[in-house]
Amino acid sequence: MHIDHHFIEALRNNDPRGIREIYQRYSDQALRWVTQRGGAAADAKDIFQEAVMALYEKALDPSFVLTCPLGALLHVLYSRKWIDRLRGKNREAGVRKEGELRYTEEAFAEDTLTLAEDALAEQARQERLGRAFTELSELCRRMLTLLSNGVKPAEAAVQLELNSVDTLYRRKNACVQRWRAVYLEH
Template identity: 30%
Template sequence: MAKNIHADQRFITGLVNNDTAVINEIYKRCAGKVKSWITFNNGTEDDAGDIFQEALMDIYRQAKYKSLELTCPFEPYILLICKRKWLNEIKKRSILPVTNNEDDLLHIGEDTFANADELEKQEAQSKLFLKAFEKLGERCKEIISWSMKGEAQEKVAEALGVTYGYLRKKKSECMASLIKIVQSNQTEEQ
């Protein structure tokens, strides 16, 4: 079956040819996202820089020696590689058994591309959710934010100074409003 090579293959070609403009574009588009994700997940900015560099080197080696062909967008692809590398790094640091060895990490199969596509869909959904969330009233934002922290509902009710029954009813109303906004945004964008 013929692969559909993605237009972002130009990033791979740029890396292999050491094209400064393309490499700068990769940094502009992806480095910030990798940095926020890693710092949000117990890493430092230095960790993020190291992981990003390693991911670029891995992609470079795959492209140069194994003719890597992208079948999905570059950005979610490199983000996925960085996430896998960082999760491995966390496991190493906490002396837990590391599930992927270097070869597993570099094995770029169709599942990686599918995961990268999935990641891109999730990002699009997150943006939709955040846009909708911003349109909610302050009380709803507060209730949903608290509920998403994973606290027990009784604790959330106490923190917000309301009864457990009121919180459940209000949360369900807020979630219904949020879903309506998301659905109306989706139809607007189609």
């Protein structure tokens, strides 16, 4: 476990004090990095936040343990976010910057790059699940949210005005299959 692991706990707990320390330590570096590459402070703010959110996806796994310096991991995350943003706006510029990024990433340890890739993949998967979720019916969204938050099936059936728990399970199974199908289409 790296000594920066307490920042992972801060993210897990949405602890403002720990999160503020992450910004105090690393935001200035992100701001410089982005503005030196033609971005604005607002861009730096967005991609730094997206990088922290990607890290949060890893932090949600209770077995996740940070094994590299947080600053290095965040740097890889926000620099890749920046390249993605450039690629979205201007493919040629994005590809050029990608080459530059590959060069600079050679300085980072293998586990840092692997962790960053895992975090970004997990974030992409969760965003895809989220997009598919929004395409479900209101009843499906309400039902799945209630059950995910630990509401007992009988209580959920009452809240959703369903006749029985069996009906709830049938509806839920159908909602899950619909969600899965839309997710796989995205």
